Amino acid sequence: MNKSLSTFDVLGLGFMTFAFFLGAGNIIFPPLAGFLAGENLYSAMLGFLLTAVGLPLVTLIAAALAGGGLPTMGRYLPAAVVTLMATAIFIIIGPAFAAPRTSLVAFEMGLKPFLHEPGQLALTLYTIGFFVLVMMLSFNQGRLLDAVGKVLTPILILLLLALAVAVFVAPQGTQAPVADAYLQQPFVKGFIEGYNTMDTFAALMFGMLILDVLRQKGVTDSKTQSRYLMIAALIAAAGLGFVYVSLFMLGGTSLGVVDSVNNGGEIITAYVLSLFGEPGLWVLAAIVTLACLTTAVGLVSSCADYFHRLTGKGGYRRWVLINSGACILVANVGLSTLISVSVPILVACYPVAVALVLATYLKPLMKSPVFAFRLIIAVAFAFGLIDGMQAAGLNMGLFAFLPMFDIGMAWVLPTLAAAMLGLVAGKVEQEAMA
Known part of the structure; x- marks a missing residue:
């Protein structure tokens, strides 16, 4: 029998989809773009929103129309091409970029503010410790962190909401001059910066996960599944849009709070310190570190599970070990370098x-x-x-x-x-x- 979801369940599905997309890594790009765009902020922000919100939204809707994610959408392509695409996506959102980025964001916002001019040794030791813990938790496929993640995401959202209100009510700085990269084509620059969220790739995979959740809830009719998936996508897009606009405005009003920056993590850390003082910095550090940890466990375990099923060799735990080791190596290039290489x-x-x-x-x-x-x-x-x-x-x-x-x-x-x-x-x- 096909079941219908209550309004509360539909909202829960939407917030779950929003939580899938909102990783701590996502919050570091809009502030930097807002800071560098200067008076061209709104044009750059529109371009960013098209790729960071619009593309994941239309991808999830396409998945709903097709009745699934990448495997279903790619059914008219050779099987080898679909496998290659899936492998490339898992490498990109796994050990190549997204997973190592979690440790770098955690270091940048969770530890670096409390250290005096930390060097490469501090970063190396931190990433080793971070991914050893990720590896241990991923051996059990992150079950311990599932519950923690359900608590951390709402807290992170509340903190971002407080920041958003503060940005409009009590901005801490002024607008920076336009950086060279945003002088000529700010819209296009923002559009390409939105690639960094990698959420369009993720949406190709999330479509399958959300449909699985709906089936588990007894929603078996394909049209009903598609309708609920579209509603969830719209809720997630609205949430992401609000977060990104707020963080763009934060970056656009941060001159004076910071004078020059390498990444958005530095801007958010300085802004929180200016608004809430050192206690706020400690709260931000704890939440971001744990949020990055939960994201990393999810990425490492899902990649390990994929490559284990793809190859049929090595065992799940061996793939966890391989992925964690690769993440440690990649993470040690540093956050700014990793972002520039990924572009x-x-x-x-x-x-x-x-x-x-x-x-x-x-x-x-x-x-x-x-x-x-x-x-x-x-x-x-x-x-x-x-x-x-x-x-x-x-x-x-x-x-x-x-x-x-x-x-x-x-x-x-x-x-x-x-x-x-x-x-x-x-x-x-x-x-x-x-």
């Missing part, structure tokens, strides 16, 4: 995720979805790779003739053209068969 890879990979979502929406209009999906994904990958190599600093002047190449979005028009060609070719193919 070219995200610039190259995000177009593929966006193309898959676009193809999913267009699928009802396709006469030959296998051909159309493969064409759209291939074109997005090829041109996204060009943008990624340009973002990495390679000389890609050979492709300067491409529209929007100079702003790092050469993939957009070719991908749209591939989508149109996929629709037309499908119709031509059907007419030929007739």
Whole structure:
């Protein structure tokens, strides 16, 4: 029998989806962008919201329409390509970027403010200790931290809410001058900065998790599942939008609280110290550290589980050990360096995720979805790779003739053209068969 959810259950599902996306790492990007954008803050913020909120929202809705996440959305692609995409996503949100970032954010906001000019040794010792604890908790797949996470997320949200109110009621500083990166194309710069949240990749996986939760609650009808997933996505998007706008405004009113910064964690720490004094700093440090720990356990355990099932070798605990060790190595490059290294890879990979979502929406209009999906994904990958190599600093002047190449979005028009060609070719193919 198909069950219906109460209003309370639907709200709970929405807040659970919001909690999936809101990691402590996500809160460090908007303040820095707000600080650097200066008077171009609103344009940069709009671009950021499109990729950090809009894309995850439309991805979850696409998952709802398709009846699942990446495996269902990619069913018209070769199985090997879907596996490769899933593997790439788990590497990106796991040991390559997102998981190591949790320890760096915890160090930046949870320990560094209390140390006098900490060096590389302090970071190394901290990341080793952090991921040894993550490894031990992940051996039991984080069951101990599940309950803790349910307490920490609401507390973190309350703290962010207090910060948001303070930003508008009692701003602690003034607006900084516009940084060079935000002078010419602040909207595009904000758009690409939104890639750093990696939430569009995560949304491809979360769709499956949310549908599993609905099935466990007795919601078996596919249309009802899709409706609840869409509502959850809208609630999560509203929550993320509120958090990001508040943090952008915080960064935009922080000159004087900080004079120069390397990352958003420094801005939030300084702002909390200015507002609430040292007790507030201790509370922030504790909450962010524990929130990062719960996020890290979730990422490491889910990656270990995926690679264990993919390879059928090594055992779950061995993959936990491998992932934790890789995270320690990556984390020791430092937060600012890790973010700068991740940008070219995200610039190259995000177009593929966006193309898959676009193809999913267009699928009802396709006469030959296998051909159309493969064409759209291939074109997005090829041109996204060009943008990624340009973002990495390679000389890609050979492709300067491409529209929007100079702003790092050469993939957009070719991908749209591939989508149109996929629709037309499908119709031509059907007419030929007739």
